[in-house]
Amino acid sequence: MSGVGERAGLEPPSVLVVDLAAPAIFAGASAAGTAADADVVTDSHGLPYLPRHRIAARLRDAAVTAVRADPDLLPAAHALFGASREHGPGRILRVSHAQPPQAVRAAVAWAVEQRRGLDGGAAALVRAVTDAFTSVESGVEIDAGGAPAEARLRTVRVVTPGLRLTAALRWTRRPDPAELRCLARAALAFTQAGLKANRGRGRLDARLAADPDTDPDTAHAATLTWAGLAPGGGVREGEV
Secondary structure, eight states, rough: OOOOOHHHHOOOOOOEEEEEEEEOOOOOOSSSSOOBBBBBBBBBOOOOOOOOHHHHHHHHHHHHHHHHGGGGGHHEEEHHHOOTTTTOTOOHHHEEEEESOOOHHHHHHHHHHHHHTTTSHHHHHHHHHHHHHEEEEEEEETTTTEEEEEEEEEEEEEOTTTEEEEEEEESSOOOHHHHHHHHHHHHHHHOSSSSSGGTTTTBEEEESSSSTTOOHHHHHHHHHHTTEEEEEEETTTTOO
């Protein structure tokens, strides 16, 4: 192999790259405490992120799909994600939160710190940061019976599409080719996160990469190689 395939064969991926293709509802508590009925989870500086436990759950569900297509991947799925939904301590993969790029986080953190001590300056900036990466949608609230509630609008804060998030991957040992293949196929099948999936919310592209600055095309090609789906390639025994 050469190029992307050669690199994929030398080292396991170190990050999961997530590109949002549609507005996403990552419900949770925000640092700014926005007034939406359903808020968005953010870090202390107001930047939205996708929590690691949600990523792990989605990847595990996607791995189930991969195992159905190739039952030989079951031991690999257990090694990666554990044998139950509790993601037990025996798994070899640890997934971090999916966050905006490091350069963005560093710049925002610096700006917020510069406003500490000013009269409400830091809090106002944190709120502005959240507003810059999200928007508020409103719709008629649905009651427990599935019917619209009269004269009641519900607001939801959504993460704007186009945002790239990266989640660091930590390995407790070097993965074998089957484990890499299973993870890569799970990443390719990981296409949605957040609430209201049936309404098209939270569509995304997830890919594996050797570093967080990898461009989308290179990450896609590397993921196909790790998955064993690249033309004439794949990760072969003895290359990892």
